[in-house]
Amino acid sequence: MTKKKVTSLKFGEAREMLEKILREIEDNEVDVDELADRVRTAAELIRVCKDKLERTKMEVEKVVAELIPRDAPDGTGENVANEEAAEESPDADDSTAPF
Numbered sequence: 001m002t003k004k005k006v007t008s009l010k011f012g013e014a015r016e017m018l019e020k021i022l023r024e025i026e027d028n029e030v031d032v033d034e035l036a037d038r039v040r041t042a043a044e045l046i047r048v049c050k051d052k053l054e055r056t057k058m059e060v061e062k063v064v065a066e067l068i069p070r071d072a073p074d075g076t077g078e079n080v081a082n083e084e085a086a087e088e089s090p091d092a093d094d095s096t097a098p099f
Helices: 003-007 011-026 032-067 078-088
Strands: none
Touching (some): 003 032
């Protein structure tokens, strides 16, 4: 398979091809004349899978980061919620209250 075709595969397709090559090598089904070519293809499939995983990880982290309010000092959004609750309760910060 050409490098261009390998890089255009979806993650699942690349993983399946890689697993097939590995099974063939483990079961001694690969002729020695084809072994180097299969190993090169397997290495390219591994690179494709790693790249796709890394891009997906970055995209997910970006989406999650957009969910967290930017004005929360600790990045969790909890401080903002606590401050809003204190503003709503009239005696939440009343230092003159007897109790």
